[in-house]
Amino acid sequence: MGFKYLVILVSLQTVLCSRMVETTLPKNHAVLSIQSEDGDIIDCIDIYKQPAFDHPALRDHKIQMSPSQSQSPSHHVEMQPDASRGSPKTVTTQIWHKNGSCPKGTIPVRRAEGKHLPNYGRKRAVFSHHSSQANDSNGQHWLRHNYSLAILHTEGYAYIGGKADIKVFTPYVELDDEYSTSRVALKTGPYYDFEAMESGWQVNPTVYGDRQTRLFVYWTTDAAKETGCFDLTCPGFVQTSNEIALGAAIYPISDPNGLPYQIVIFIYKDPYTGNWWVEYGEQINIGYWPPEVFARLRVHAETVQWGGEVHSSRVGVSPHTATAMGSGQYPVFMAHNCGEVNRMRVLIGNVLKFPDWAFEYADEYRCYDVYYIHDYVFDPEFYYGGPGKSYGCP
Ligand SMILES: *[C@@H]1O[C@H](CO)[C@@H](O)[C@H](O)[C@H]1NC(C)=O
Ligand SMILES: *[C@@H]1O[C@H](CO)[C@@H](O)[C@H](O)[C@H]1NC(C)=O
Ligand SMILES: *[C@@H]1O[C@H](CO)[C@@H](O)[C@H](O)[C@H]1NC(C)=O
Numbered sequence: 001m002g003f004k005y006l007v008i009l010v011s012l013q014t015v016l017c018s019r020m021v022e023t024t025l026p027k028n029h030a031v032l033s034i035q036s037e038d039g040d041i042i043d044c045i046d047i048y049k050q051p052a053f054d055h056p057a058l059r060d061h062k063i064q065m066s067p068s069q070s071q072s073p074s075h076h077v078e079m080q081p082d083a084s085r086g087s088p089k090t091v092t093t094q095i096w097h098k099n100g101s102c103p104k105g106t107i108p109v110r111r112a113e114g115k116h117l118p119n120y121g122r123k124r125a126v127f128s129h130h131s132s133q134a135n136d137s138n139g140q141h142w143l144r145h146n147y148s149l150a151i152l153h154t155e156g157y158a159y160i161g162g163k164a165d166i167k168v169f170t171p172y173v174e175l176d177d178e179y180s181t182s183r184v185a186l187k188t189g190p191y192y193d194f195e196a197m198e199s200g201w202q203v204n205p206t207v208y209g210d211r212q213t214r215l216f217v218y219w220t221t222d223a224a225k226e227t228g229c230f231d232l233t234c235p236g237f238v239q240t241s242n243e244i245a246l247g248a249a250i251y252p253i254s255d256p257n258g259l260p261y262q263i264v265i266f267i268y269k270d271p272y273t274g275n276w277w278v279e280y281g282e283q284i285n286i287g288y289w290p291p292e293v294f295a296r297l298r299v300h301a302e303t304v305q306w307g308g309e310v311h312s313s314r315v316g317v318s319p320h321t322a323t324a325m326g327s328g329q330y331p332v333f334m335a336h337n338c339g340e341v342n343r344m345r346v347l348i349g350n351v352l353k354f355p356d357w358a359f360e361y362a363d364e365y366r367c368y369d370v371y372y373i374h375d376y377v378f379d380p381e382f383y384y385g386g387p388g389k390s391y392g393c394p
Contacts, residue, residue, distance in 0.1 A: 326385020
């Protein structure tokens with residue numbers, strides 16, 4: 001009799017519990033979900049259940065929990081005077097931390113608004129490294145359809161890292177399918193068929209469902225035609241940090257008339273594992289791209305770029321998009337209210353330094369311009385951006 005009761009009780013409890021679980025836990029097996037006051041929901045997900053492991057090349061991947069000791073940034077030889085003209089505050093915390101934290105062994109993943117998810121935010125996962133018709137156009141012009149760049153560019157060495165301080169703004173983004181990014185990019189290959197890894201901030205309504213400035217990582221192996229995506233929206237990037245959520249809003253933002261804020265981004269290759277780490281704010285290792293994700297970038301990058309990129313089907317045409325880049329202001333001498341990148345560095349061997357040679361480049365200088373200051377006293381500074389559609393950019 002007693003036994004029967006027990007069985008009934010247990011099964012009743014099971015029913016109750018499973019119902020509770022169904023209504024309180026999200027479908028993605030989050031250990032914990034945190035509601036942030038900026039509207040985001042952060043799910044803490046078991047580090048071994050993250051999207052990266054769906055990548056066919058990463059099925060048996062062993063997570064590297066932190067960079068190899070001898071590769072930590074303090075072991076790099078820094079070759080440049082560190083004199084800089086201003087010192088914006090560095091942003092490292094994220095607003096959702098006010099409402100909780102993710103336990104060790106989990107990673108914070110920003111819950112995506114399913115209905116907003118775009119083609120290019122979560123591209124069809126095609127992982128073949130098919131090389132397209134290999135013709136060398138010698139880089140005559142770089143204007144890719146739907147993209148406009150205003151950057152500082154360097155090439156000519158085997159780069160195994162790129163770093164910078166990037167001032168944070170919230171540029172106007174006109175249409176929901178357009179976006180504006182400011183970032184460090186490591187690339188290999190010609191402009192129509194390159195591999196890239198990038199990190200910085202962006203305003204991207206399609207991926208995030210709003211127009212807040214957010215931290216991102218991005219990768220592609222075919223000039224964004226088929227492969228790659230932002231953050232963890234497709235398998236590729238392995239996250240290790242339980243503190244920083246990719247795609248979380250950055251706060252505070254620089255006020256063009258007030259205080260400047262910046263993020264510090266360093267992408268570098270671990271010489272022992274070959275993993276390409278992304279470090280945030282000089283101390284937090286967010287995670288990495290395993291070398292297996294890439295074909296040519298497995299070894300090293302051929303170029304490093306710093307600055308802005310606008311994505312729109314209305315670049316290079318008139319009427320131009322009114323989506324802005326940087327702060328939305330054109331760069332002018334000594335004006336600190338425009339897009340700004342400081343302490344640009346490349347890693348060659350174990351030497352972290354300003355490149356021997358770099359040049360500024362803008363696809364559409366009337367819409368998004370560049371301004372580069374380099375003398376031999378202060379650290380070089382790079383200013384970029386603009387309003388898009390305007391008197392000079394009809
Ligand atoms: C998040 O934290 C803030 C500050 O502690 C608090 O005011 C707010 O009510 C919290 N929000 C939620 C959803 O818990
Ligand atoms: C070079 O390659 C591009 C992209 O693959 C292609 O569109 C173009 O027609 C090629 N040009 C020549 C001259 O083969
Ligand atoms: C540019 O964007 C438009 C609109 O999103 C799209 O239809 C077109 O295919 C894109 N062009 C290229 C070359 O990707």
